[in-house]
Amino acid sequence: MNSDHPFVVVGCGGLGSAALFWLARAAAPYARVLGLERHTLGHDHGASQDHSRIIRLAQHQDAYAALAPAAYDAWHQVECLSGQTLVTGTGGLVIEDVEARRGLATGGRDIDGYVDVAARHGVELEVLDADALTTRWPQFRLSGTERAVYQRRSGIVDARRANATHVALARGYGAQVREHTPVRAVHDAGGHVEVVTDDEVYRAEHVVVTADARTNEVLDGLLPALPLTVTQEQVTYYATPNLLEFSPERFPVFMWHGAENYYGFPVYGEVATKLGQHMGGPEVTADTRTYEPDPLRRKRQEEFLAEHVPGMLGPELYTKTCLYTIPPDQDFVLDTVPGSPRVSVAVGAGHAFKFASLLGRILAELATTGRTRHPVGRFALDRPALTEPGHGRTFHV
Numbered sequence: 001m002n003s004d005h006p007f008v009v010v011g012c013g014g015l016g017s018a019a020l021f022w023l024a025r026a027a028a029p030y031a032r033v034l035g036l037e038r039h040t041l042g043h044d045h046g047a048s049q050d051h052s053r054i055i056r057l058a059q060h061q062d063a064y065a066a067l068a069p070a071a072y073d074a075w076h077q078v079e080c081l082s083g084q085t086l087v088t089g090t091g092g093l094v095i096e097d098v099e100a101r102r103g104l105a106t107g108g109r110d111i112d113g114y115v116d117v118a119a120r121h122g123v124e125l126e127v128l129d130a131d132a133l134t135t136r137w138p139q140f141r142l143s144g145t146e147r148a149v150y151q152r153r154s155g156i157v158d159a160r161r162a163n164a165t166h167v168a169l170a171r172g173y174g175a176q177v178r179e180h181t182p183v184r185a186v187h188d189a190g191g192h193v194e195v196v197t198d199d200e201v202y203r204a205e206h207v208v209v210t211a212d213a214r215t216n217e218v219l220d221g222l223l224p225a226l227p228l229t230v231t232q233e234q235v236t237y238y239a240t241p242n243l244l245e246f247s248p249e250r251f252p253v254f255m256w257h258g259a260e261n262y263y264g265f266p267v268y269g270e271v272a273t274k275l276g277q278h279m280g281g282p283e284v285t286a287d288t289r290t291y292e293p294d295p296l297r298r299k300r301q302e303e304f305l306a307e308h309v310p311g312m313l314g315p316e317l318y319t320k321t322c323l324y325t326i327p328p329d330q331d332f333v334l335d336t337v338p339g340s341p342r343v344s345v346a347v348g349a350g351h352a353f354k355f356a357s358l359l360g361r362i363l364a365e366l367a368t369t370g371r372t373r374h375p376v377g378r379f380a381l382d383r384p385a386l387t388e389p390g391h392g393r394t395f396h397v
Helices: 014-027 060-082 112-121 128-134 159-172 211-217 295-308 351-370
Strands: 001-002 007-010 033-036 052-055 087-089 094-097 126-129 144-152 155-158 176-178 182-187 195-198 203-205 206-209 229-238 254-256 261-265 271-277 316-328 333-337 339-347
Touching: 007 014, 007 195, 007 203, 007 333, 014 033, 014 094, 014 159, 014 206, 014 351, 033 159, 033 203, 052 261, 052 351, 060 087, 060 094, 060 159, 060 351, 087 316, 112 144, 112 155, 126 128, 126 195, 128 211, 155 159, 155 351, 159 351, 182 211, 195 206, 195 295, 195 339, 203 261, 211 339, 229 295, 271 295, 339 351
Parallel strands: 001 203, 007 033, 007 206, 033 176, 094 254, 206 339
Antiparallel strands: 052 155, 087 155, 094 144, 126 144, 182 195, 195 203, 229 271, 229 316, 254 261, 261 271, 333 339
16 A cells, blocks of 8 residues: 655654654644554664753763754744753763773863863863862762863753653644554655555655664665674663752752763652763664673772762663664764755664754754754765775774
8 A cells, every 4th residue: 555645754752752743843833744564653773762851051062062063043933832851960970080080082072071061162171170069069989090071951851741742733734643653664656655564565756864873774775784783782771779969959950971971860850869880882773683681891880870870870770772773973863865865864873862852853954954053064975984894983982
């Protein structure tokens, strides 16, 4: 059976639900938008489930600093349209253990890098030494070799609520979502695009592919396989007894750059704090990932907290896994497919959720007008990291 929809979104997670909303809003009331989801909405098989993600203006790369203010604006628009609170301000710290990182390649992900980029983009940062940090936030225990920056507008995006809000708003503009609908192929038929599922072939004017770990599978035959690495990562919630001390009003989100990289949250979503290690998980595929947390990583996280933020600890509430889908340069993919301008694709590279609503808006702009005013050239499909076999990976797992 054939079915016509002017716009089809493949994958309705963080980026896909955002694209669905912004497309539906742009197209209403004249065109129908369809979202196809392999699983159920809000599933835990991908990258964008769970309660919380960090949002921040503080960036160590210009390409992302240039997008950060617009990301805040996009979330604010969604909040205004929905009446939902999606962003909670906590302030945010980036902490660098200078001694632990001595001799390591940081790629600009050090305090000087954050300060330099912030200055170029007009972002106010406070630079703190270890004493100043622990005076202000005595929850931390530092050795004295740390430096930090604090940015007051950092905070939490409620990922689960944001995805559901995008979908609900999209439906209000007439969009439809079909769950349990794996996409088997996408074909450029010249004047239209065909999206093949088990039961139907959908004809669309434009297709947005936000399939993350299944990107190559969905675009097989339309786009040469992208050199994407998929890893299984994990976070742990701790039922700390120190609830007031680690409330969002008293404790900021933080990122820790040391021998390993960690990120942490105050009590939010659960009656528990949350910690994760950024990168370092095993390489998997969407079909081979286990959902089983790595006990060694769990132990390493507990040791980190015991040394540096002991009050965050408590009985483990649970540990859950997710997937990162990472290009060799760890930059987003955000582009129309070369030779098939009716198909666009986005990959979040394990750090996109803070930008999710904005990226969905950009995808909608590409689908409806073929262009965007936002600077996204760095994320093109024809960049060397994606096209040159010898480029190599510039990230570590």
